[in-house]
Amino acid sequence: DGGITQSPKYLFRKEGQNVTLSCEQNLNHDAMYWYRQDPGQGLRLIYYSQIVNDFQKGDIAEGYSVSREKKESFPLTVTSAQKNPTAFYLCASTHQSKTGINTEAFFGQGTRLTVV
């Protein structure tokens, strides 16, 4: 079945550590996104990528980094510079056809990151 896989489901990080969250999709989608969701709040965009080897900062990129070496993969690294990393992280993807039409976005099941 096609979809988006995020791993791990739960992740614990010590103070000062970098951690990497995985996002893989087999939908052949071009664009991928990372969002952060805090309790009772909406989704805030961290980074997005429209094509391989290219990505743009979202609204809250500080303390995060990404790479897009393959179309299927868009890993997110939460660095030690992110002062409040405890949150629910969601990865999404969309496809733009040759006619320029965007498809609906699909999400993974999320990674819950906790700083210990």
Add this chain to the structure above:
Amino acid sequence: QKEVEQDPGPLSVPEGAIVSLNCTYSNSAFQYFMWYRQYSRKGPELLMYTYSSGNKEDGRFTAQVDKSSKYISLFIRDSQPSDSATYLCAMISDSWGKLQFGAGTQVVVTP
């Protein structure tokens, strides 16, 4: 000002009632509109996807888009306790830009 505004609720309705949700937006470049349902601690799941102004119906769900007013709505008929969740609106522009979300509205359907 946020590009997409959505009342966070909570919105409490009795079972069987119609749930009415809406979002407003400021960026006229948005052309594609989506509604998601998110249960606690889960990823959002797509409910409706629309492009043009007008109505789109799928079972108990109806999505409305009014591009002239920059206003979208989602209606849930015959609401069930299983509809209790957070509902998020989302939109994206023609030029393949950012996917922007509203804050999400928490809906509680009481038996």
